[in-house]
Amino acid sequence: MILKIAWRNVWRNKLRSGVVIFAIMTGIWAGIFMSSMSIGMTEARTEDALGYFISHIQIHNPEFIVDRKVRYSIDNVENVLTELSANDSILHFSKRTIYTEGILASAKGNKNVQIVGIDPEQEKLVTKIHSSIVAGNYFEDFKGKPACIGKKVAEKYNYEIGDKLILQFQDKAGDIHAMKFKVCGIFQSVNLQHDELTVYVPSEVLAEETGHAEYHEIALNTYTKAAAIGLAATLQQKLPEQKVEYWGQISPELGYTDEMMDVAMYLYMGIIMLALLFGIINTMLMAVLERRRELGMLMAVGMTKPKVFLMIVVETLFLALVGGPLGILIGHLTVQYFGVHGIDLAVVAEGMKSFGMSSMLYTKIEASAYIDIAVMVICTALLAAIYPARKALKLNPSESIRAL
Amino acid sequence: MSVIKVKGIQKIYNEGSAIEVRALNGIDLVVEKGEFTAVVGPSGSGKTTLLNIIGGLDVATQGEVLIDGTTISGMSENELIGFRLNNIGFVFQAYNLIPVLTAKENVGFIMLLQKRSNDERENRVNELLDEVGLKEQKNKRPGELSGGQQQRVAVARALASKPKFVLADEPTANLDSKSTSDLLDIMARLNKEEGTTFIFSTHDQRVIDRARRVVTIDDGRITSDVHHA
Known part of the structure; x- marks a missing residue:
């Protein structure tokens, strides 16, 4: 029943919930797209550097x-x-x-x-x-x-x-x-x-x-740039008089950039999630304060505090669980599209080349990143639910029932 | 057999401060099983405070409240929630139904909190909705019902868990004459047929006229307690 009430409460104020869901969806889409652009740019830079002169x-x-x-x-x-x-x-x-x-x-x-x-x-x-x-x-x-x-x-x-x-x-x-x-x-x-x-x-x-x-x-x-790491070590053992290095050792900045882009994705998503956190808190707080009388009644008739808390948390999670997957889906479709067709940055081609980058940018993101993002969304929703839920628990049933 | 025994209840708000308010000033009251009692008095007389204390929604500054022999005065907040769930039915002035649930779901809600079986819940809900004349409206949400119909759903909800008594805080305050009359008929019938104990706070003469006992409160004291035949 808590799930049913929470779900229906989400759609009680369609406009407000819609705005939050849209914000979550857009935030996640933007995070995925920005991350995929950064990763794609870095990957392309690395691939170009390896392909044009470094090799594996x-x-x-x-x-x-x-x-x-x-x-x-x-x-x-x-x-x-x-x-x-x-x-x-x-x-x-x-x-x-x-x-x-x-x-x-x-x-x-x-x-x-x-x-x-x-x-x-x-x-x-x-x-x-x-x-x-x-x-x-x-x-x-x-x-x-x-x-x-x-x-x-x-x-x-x-x-x-x-x-x-x-x-x-x-x-x-x-x-x-x-x-x-x-x-x-x-x-x-x-x-x-x-x-x-x-x-x-x-x-x-x-x-x-x-x-x-x-x-x-x-x-x-060799077959892949990842395989080069192991192969370099093997060759080094066989050729002790020579110095055998894989691409990340030859050009450490390429390896660092790869690692940095992984961190950057979490940074982008972290900033977006922080903004969403406050948006969700605001919405849920409004929802709780608007429903003081109803929440007071629930506690008056015997709904325990943990259940009231759970109801608010589940309601918040539902908001995130509608917006999150939509954002991930749209983000994935965008990454797929621009991963194939690319984004033409011809207007800044010269600048990009000075950084060793192609002006055609192909978006790319690891599948595991979607799982990480989903976990981040859930954690954000859970965090966002705490304050409004605690606020609900502090309501006095006898006063809230008579609240206008 | 007394369902409610109130002994020397005092309720002081902002005790010790300059704006101290004595809402109840030594109330003694005994309500027997099956009574149909109206607590009346002008606004600010302490009716709602008394009902809140009897219902375990508020705590007395002094005195003792026994429900069916159990003292609730010293109970913790969590104990009171459990006690209210299993022993007291509430009807509120503003109906206070859950707007996202249908009439049927609203009535069954408390039984669900009590973890009653689906069959038991289904039977009881249908029986009560039939008794309050809302069988046809059982799948409608509160927003689709009139004020009188919503209050009848609230009465059915209050009775669903077969509480020891029902507390109704000005249940007819928002209703027109016809709805008030219908609601009182239903409650009187349930009182008679099921032996449900009802206590109202009201200053609605139509309710007072139908009550078999009228307790009048003024300035936090009982000024009269009249039993009608």
Whole structure:
């Protein structure tokens, strides 16, 4: 009977209950949507960072991690490659020659760049640079020494496809080289900083110039970014002379952002729940004070205080249990829709790229978050019920019965 | 056999303060089983206070109240709630039905609190609604009933748990002549047929005329106690 009375009481003042239910629904929807945008943005940033240059795992000479000097190339690289080839968990790997202190010399001035020597076919399997070419091509049908440069660099130094490009660098032996390349492709990834600093060239061309092949980095991909954590540890055991790191170690800010977004969701929801808490308290308090006579009568005829308390709590819970699932459902549908179609933030594309983010935002949220949100809604309703319910208990039946 | 025994009841509000009010000033009253008693007096005379104390809704400053031999004066709030549930029926001036429940649900509500079985409840509710002439309106909510009909539902509710007596605080104050007459007929019949003890507080002459005993209170004292044949 308490459930029946509480449920019917919810609909006694349809407008008031409707407003609270709408507020709960909207609050939860907003929380889910905001969280899904943040999570989607972070996920995309991480995926882009891994997809365009980091990959899942990287292997270096331990010294190279501390001081990215050309002399710290990977020792016994053939052994490392053999180990990687034998591991079934590794989908693809790509070895890279990295001259971090390269100089791009042009008529418009010099620019410090990182010259990355790659095997174009291997690299294609590990990163997405090939798919970010906006002019020219990715090391196809070239004659001479091709290079792929970022769009920003091309614009700043007026490079077009086929233009000559001078790259200077110092090799492992300390010899300085100045090589003439031809721009074969211009790429535009989602990270402006990467695009401005990196020049891709075939590693074999560098080896020909320096007279020896040297590799500073081996990037590899496994099945998922989560699987990379365990695989990195396994590889580290097998390759004790090298430094094996998964993406979260290579770029700790990516891992931190992931964790931060989880916390952010609870923060968003917490703030929303706090606002809802006061809204619900206000509504229930009004409901209790309006029904003083009725509550007084219930206590007069023999309804115990715990039952009166329970009735108010259940009534509050019902408000939340109508608004909560509706908010979660609408939130879920919104996340699903924008998870597939995305939100086009083209107007702020440049700004987003400077943070390494794509301008197309796909919403995403873990299924378990809905359960957490549902629990938060119930807890909020329970908390909100306490004060009005206590107020009801303090009513004096004989006075309340005669209340106007 | 006395159902209610009130001995030396005093009720003082704001005791010891400058605005001290003596609502009851040494009331002695005995109500026998099956009585149909009206407590009358002008506004502020102490009628409602007396009924509240007899009904365990208020506590006397001094004196003792015995219901069917049990002293309720020293009971805790929770004990009083349980006592009221099982021993006293209430009819209020403003009907005070639960607006979200139907007439049938309102009548059965107290039996539900008493955890009576569904069958027993169903039978008793139907019987009472029949007696108060509202069988056809049993599925209507209070808002769909007239004032007189609502008060008849309230009487049925008060009787549903077969209380030792029914306290009615100005039950006809909001009713027209016809509704008052119908309600009094019903209560008189229930008093006669079921032996239910009724105590009213009223200053409605129509009620006073139908009462078999009239207790008059003025300034917190009983000034007359008249039994009619």
